Amino acid sequence: MAISDLLILCAAGMLVTAYLMVGQKALVTAVRLYGFQSLLLGIVAATIAISQPRRELFVTAAITVALKAVLIPWFLTRLIDRIGIRREIEPFLNVPTSLLVCLGLTVVGYRVSTGFQEGALGVAHHLIGVALSMLLIGLFLMVTRKKAITQILALLTVENAVFLVAVGITPGMPLVVELGIAFDVILAVLVLGILVHRIVDRFESMDVSRLSKLKG
Amino acid sequence: MNLLVWTLAVPLATAAIGALNGPRKFKEAVMIGGLAITFVLCIATTRQFLGGAIPAAFGEALRVDGLSALVVVLSGFVGLLSGTYAVGYLRRNEARNLVTPRMRREIHGLLPAYVFATLLVSMTNNLGIMWIAVELTTLASVFLITFHDRDTSLEAAWKFLVLGSLGLGFALLGIVLLFAAGEEHLGEGLSALNWTRFMQVAPSLHPFTLRLGVVFALIGYGTKAGLAPMHTWKPDAYREAPSPAGVLMAVGMLNGALYCVLRIHLISNAALGPAFSGDLLLTLGLLSVFIATPFILVQWNLKRLLAYSSIEHVGIMAVGIGLGGEAGAFGALLHMTYHSLAKPVAFFSAGTLAQLHSSSNFDRIGTGTFSRAPIASGLLVLATLMITGSPPFGLFFSEMVILKAGFGSQHVTATTLFLAALIVLFCGFVFQIGRLVLGPPRDPKDRRVPKAEQFDLSMATVIVAAILASISAFYLPASLLALIHAATQVVWGTA
Numbered sequence: 001m002a003i004s005d006l007l008i009l010c011a012a013g014m015l016v017t018a019y020l021m022v023g024q025k026a027l028v029t030a031v032r033l034y035g036f037q038s039l040l041l042g043i044v045a046a047t048i049a050i051s052q053p054r055r056e057l058f059v060t061a062a063i064t065v066a067l068k069a070v071l072i073p074w075f076l077t078r079l080i081d082r083i084g085i086r087r088e089i090e091p092f093l094n095v096p097t098s099l100l101v102c103l104g105l106t107v108v109g110y111r112v113s114t115g116f117q118e119g120a121l122g123v124a125h126h127l128i129g130v131a132l133s134m135l136l137i138g139l140f141l142m143v144t145r146k147k148a149i150t151q152i153l154a155l156l157t158v159e160n161a162v163f164l165v166a167v168g169i170t171p172g173m174p175l176v177v178e179l180g181i182a183f184d185v186i187l188a189v190l191v192l193g194i195l196v197h198r199i200v201d202r203f204e205s206m207d208v209s210r211l212s213k214l215k216g
Numbered sequence: 217m218n219l220l221v222w223t224l225a226v227p228l229a230t231a232a233i234g235a236l237n238g239p240r241k242f243k244e245a246v247m248i249g250g251l252a253i254t255f256v257l258c259i260a261t262t263r264q265f266l267g268g269a270i271p272a273a274f275g276e277a278l279r280v281d282g283l284s285a286l287v288v289v290l291s292g293f294v295g296l297l298s299g300t301y302a303v304g305y306l307r308r309n310e311a312r313n314l315v316t317p318r319m320r321r322e323i324h325g326l327l328p329a330y331v332f333a334t335l336l337v338s339m340t341n342n343l344g345i346m347w348i349a350v351e352l353t354t355l356a357s358v359f360l361i362t363f364h365d366r367d368t369s370l371e372a373a374w375k376f377l378v379l380g381s382l383g384l385g386f387a388l389l390g391i392v393l394l395f396a397a398g399e400e401h402l403g404e405g406l407s408a409l410n411w412t413r414f415m416q417v418a419p420s421l422h423p424f425t426l427r428l429g430v431v432f433a434l435i436g437y438g439t440k441a442g443l444a445p446m447h448t449w450k451p452d453a454y455r456e457a458p459s460p461a462g463v464l465m466a467v468g469m470l471n472g473a474l475y476c477v478l479r480i481h482l483i484s485n486a487a488l489g490p491a492f493s494g495d496l497l498l499t500l501g502l503l504s505v506f507i508a509t510p511f512i513l514v515q516w517n518l519k520r521l522l523a524y525s526s527i528e529h530v531g532i533m534a535v536g537i538g539l540g541g542e543a544g545a546f547g548a549l550l551h552m553t554y555h556s557l558a559k560p561v562a563f564f565s566a567g568t569l570a571q572l573h574s575s576s577n578f579d580r581i582g583t584g585t586f587s588r589a590p591i592a593s594g595l596l597v598l599a600t601l602m603i604t605g606s607p608p609f610g611l612f613f614s615e616m617v618i619l620k621a622g623f624g625s626q627h628v629t630a631t632t633l634f635l636a637a638l639i640v641l642f643c644g645f646v647f648q649i650g651r652l653v654l655g656p657p658r659d660p661k662d663r664r665v666p667k668a669e670q671f672d673l674s675m676a677t678v679i680v681a682a683i684l685a686s687i688s689a690f691y692l693p694a695s696l697l698a699l700i701h702a703a704t705q706v707v708w709g710t711a
Contacts, residue, residue, distance in 0.1 A: 115424045135389070142382065148374070155381050161387045169396040169425075174406040177344030181388070186353040188381055191358050195377065198362070199370050211371035214452045 003051045004123045005026030010040045011130040012045070014164065015106070018137045022098050025088045027149050031076045034160075038068035041160055044127070044165045056172040062162065063182050072156065072189050079193050080149060083200045089207065092144045103135050110189050116169065127168030134161035148196045148206040152189065159185060197201055219264060219272040220280065220339055223288075223328065224251055227332040234324030237317060243324050243449055244303045250328055251299035258292030258335070266698055272341075276410060279341035282702030286549065287338035287475045289699065290556040294467045295331035297560050301567075302327055302460035304674025307679070308571060310405040312667075322359050323460070330356045330464050337472040343391050344409045346476060347384065350440055351555045353469050354380045361453050361460035372452035379449045383439025385489060387476075390433025394483065397425035419484035430493050434477060434500075441473035443534055444504040447527045451511075454523035459567025462519065466526045466563060467556045476535055476554065478707060481537060490540045498538030502630060504531025508514045512644040518566050519576045521553040521648055525562075525603055528641055529555050535634060536618040537707070539625050545707040548615035549700050553692075554610030555603070556677075557685040562599035564678040568592040573666045578609055583655025584663070589669040593653045595682050600649045602685055609689045 017037040024030045041067035049057035080086060089099065109132035113125055118145055141154035166173055173181075200206050230250025234243060262285040264271045302323050309315050333356060334347040354377070359691065361373040395402065395409060401417035402408040404534040414421075439446035455464050477497070484493035508528040515521045529551070536548030569585055569592050570576035586593040605611040615638065622631030658666075669675075692700075 033289055045390065085316045097394075105539055112428075115428070116422075139382075142378070151378055155378065155385065158382065158385045159388075162385060162392060165389060165396070169399075170392060171399060171404070171408075173395065174344060174409055175391070176406050177342070177348070177409060180345065180348035184348055184355070185353055188351070192377060192381075195358070195362070195374055198365075199374065202367060203369055208374060213368050213375055214375075214455070 003047060006047055007044055007123050008126050009122065010044045011127050011164065013037075013046075014160070015130045015133060019102060021153065022094050022102055022137065022141060027080050027086055027088060028077060030150065030153055031073050031080070033078055034076075034156055035073035036067050036117045036162050037157070037160055038064055038072075041163060042069060044164065046140065048167055054172055056175060056178075057167060059175060060167060060172065060178060062088045062165075063178065067186060068156070068160070070079075071186070075189065075193060076149065076152070079181075079196060083197070083206065085147070085200070085206055088150055091146065098140070098144060099138060105136035105140060106133040107134055116193060124169050126205065127164055131161045131164035131168065134158075134164070146207050146209045148192075148199060148208050152192050152196075153206060155192075156189070218271075219257065219261055220271055220273045220278045221537060223254065223261055224278075224332060224335055224339065226257060226704055227254045227328045227335065229395070231325050231327075231329035234328055235321055237321065238526065240320075241492070243320065245608050246294075247299050247324050247328065248303060251296045251331065251445075252423060254328075254331060254335075255292040255296040258289050262289045262699060266695055271684050276412065277342050277345065277406060277413065278339050280339055281706050281708040282548075282699065282704075283475065283478065284338045286553070286699050286703040287471050288335060289696075290471055290553065291331065291334045291338060291468050294463060294556060294560060294711050295328075295334075295586060297564075297677060298460040298463045298535065299327055299331075299445070301463070301560075301564055301674050301677040302458075304672050304677060305458060305567070305571070307672065308674065318361065321364060323458070323699060324362060326356050326360055327460060328462065330360075330461075330468065334464070334468040334472045341410050341412055342406060343394070343414070343479070344406075346479070347388055347391055349385050350363070350387070350472065350476060353472065354384065354440070357453070357457070357461065357465060358466075360458065361456045363458050363461070364456065366426075366456070367514070368452075369456040370536075372449075372456040376449040376453045379439060383436045385436070386439070388437025388478070390431070390436055391430045392653045393429030393432060394421075394480075395711070397421040397429055399445060411483070414483045415486055418483060421487045421647060423488065426484070426487055427492065430480060430488075431496070432478045432593045434493060434496055437473050437476040437480065438500055440525050441477060441530050441534075442504075443500045443530055444507040444527060447504065447507065450527055451520040451523040454518055454526070455519040459563050459570070462522075462567070463560050463563045466522070467559050470526060470530055471552060471556060472531060474516065477534070482707065493541045494538045497534045498539070498627065498630065501531045501534030501536075501538055502637075504528065504534065505634060505641070509637055509640050509644065512641060512648065517577050518581065518652070520560075522562055522566060523643070525641075526559070529559075529603070531617065531619065532638075535612075536621070539618065539621050539627060539631075541621055541625065542704060542708040543617055543621035544623070544708070546700070546704045547621055548619060549703045550706070551611065551614035552612055553696070553700060554688065557681075557688050558599060558602035558609070558611060561678060561685050562603050565592045565595035565599055566680065567680060568669070568674065568678065569596065571667075572669060578652060580664075581652065582653060582658040584653075584657040586653050587657050588666055591669055591675065592672075592678075596649060596676055597653055598682055598686070600645060602689075604645050605638070606642070610687075615616055
């Protein structure tokens with residue numbers, strides 16, 4: 001299998017996990033899907049690192065796998081176990097309609113990706129197309145779902161999309177910046193986790209649509 | 217060690233010590249002392265800049281030009297005010313047995329950490345490090361918003377964090393796209409993300425990728441600055457945060473985020489001409505001013521009122537930048553300076569009233585506060601005059617400069633609408649505060665008797681802040697004015 005096929009396969013796999021997340025109601029499964037998505041991102045980074053000798057991308061791949069495919073999913077699974085709420089309730093939009101909307105978003109994402117420079121046709125074109133679609137799907141998940149955990153997953157999907165753009169079309173972000181961003185992401189997930197705990201303690205639910213006292 | 221490194225190290229060390237448990241007096245001394253030293257170091261940095269040098273460290277990863285220097289000195293000033301007020305704030309609450317060790321650790325640890333992060337935002341030359349620092353301010357504010365641990369504070373913190381993280385995700389994508397737009401030209405290593413490098417290679421950046429990147433970055437940082445329509449977290453967060461933290465958000469974070477917006481705007485200016493991001497900023501700014509108007513007219517909570525005023529002011533600054541030209545840039549930066557001087561007075565006097573009445577809701581505070589708390593009410597009226605841009609205070613002049621720039625440009629219709637909104641905002645704000653302060657006195661049968669006003673450290677801080685802000689209307693120190701001009705040169709000279 002040619003390198004470019006592998007890259008496109010992994011990117012397509014990431015898009016599929018995003019779709020599965022939209023169709024999924026069991027929270028633990030959604031977290032695992034996110035973990036798998038991050039693993040695919042790690043493979044994309046590692047493949048690019050090997051094919052065009054870009055050593056820095058090995059670091060990106062290692063950070064991605066360790067942090068987003070292992071550590072964050074583990075933390076979120078533990079969080080779900082401890083608060084004992086396992087399923088997403090009926091979203092604001094039902095699943096078939098949601099999937100149709102996401103299909104439309106994918107078309108938009110691919111359409112925008114055609115504007116990038118000539119070098120961005122071919123593999124990079126697919127990577128950007130997938131990334132922009134995932135970004136839009138992440139935003140969509142965020143506005144239509146009610147459980148706090150799903151909103152965290154939506155944020156993380158957006159973040160994965162940004163990293164796919166970063167490995168797809170840049171010569172690799174500087175290492176210091178990469179480490180700083182990774183540190184910030186893990187800190188943000190921790191803080192979000194603490195907040196979810198407190199919300200569940202207080203409201204006996206993590207349904208964020210109940211957080212609606214503040215208006216005006 | 218380099219001056220810039222010290223300026224960052226001192227608040228960081230203050231935060232580290234503050235986050236530990238310790239004797240109360242010691243912690244208070246460390247916070248006020250640490251932030252005072254930080255402010256002095258900020259002044260020293262600007263002095264070095266005004267002396268003709270461009271202070272830098274770590275191979276230009278930290279670099280202070282005119283724009284940075286202005287934001288740095290304002291952050292240091294607000295940090296010191298907020299730290300001093302916070303010590304008094306905790307003492308007041310302690311007298312009523314409302315302070316837990318957790319609260320003490322959070323205030324003493326997070327306020328200096330916040331100051332550190334805002335200073336890092338304005339000192340770094342590297343777009344990546346800038347992003348990391350903005351994210352740090354977000355994370356530091358979460359626990360300041362949940363400080364009182366109410367149902368509503370959890371709601372506010374959740375909305376703030378989700379919206380803020382999303383905004384920062386957009387900003388990160390924007391930076392990645394900017395980086396991609398300059399692929400071959402930016403070089404390698406940490407310095408590839410330097411703002412100065414971007415400015416050097418601006419004409420050869422790929423236009424489509426750059427445009428997309430600029431839009432994402434402006435929306436992302438605009439969310440942090442609280443530009444409409446990404447402003448919805450602001451009223452909730454301002455209401456829930458204790459007033460010293462509220463000031464850091466309303467001035468420190470606002471200046472920092474607007475600074476990021478400006479840096480991105482300048483790259484876009486140099487590469488695509490002033491119209492592209494300028495028009496975007498003008499639109500967002502006008503929208504912010506318009507959206508703030510109805511909410512100020514019907515507001516039910518004092519701190520939310522201040523939040524909408526802050527949305528209005530960031531809108532005014534964005535309009536100034538968007539109009540462009542030397543006058544627009546000068547007006548916006550002058551506005552930023554005067555706003556940073558006036559806003560703490562408003563926040564602290566409002567915070568004092570809220571603390572005395574144990575709530576910031578208008579119906580709990582009641583009308584006629586002047587008879588119960590004359591000093592705080594008087595200061596609130598003074599602050600109202602300042603932040604609504606009444607003459608002779610500074611914001612009047614900066615608004616005039618921006619209006620003049622607007623009527624001189626091709627955006628005459630937009631400027632006319634802007635002026636109309638400003639007038640309505642002025643009336644609305646004065647009406648709300650007037651009703652609160654004057655109005656008939658409280659019903660004597662009401663059993664929720666407010667606390668009596670006392671002269672303490674917090675009150676002294678507000679009075680000093682009010683005196684400084686009033687003096688600034690008539691006399692700006694020559695060095696501060698030189699700094700504003702230098703900052704204008706960065707914005708205008710490179711445009």
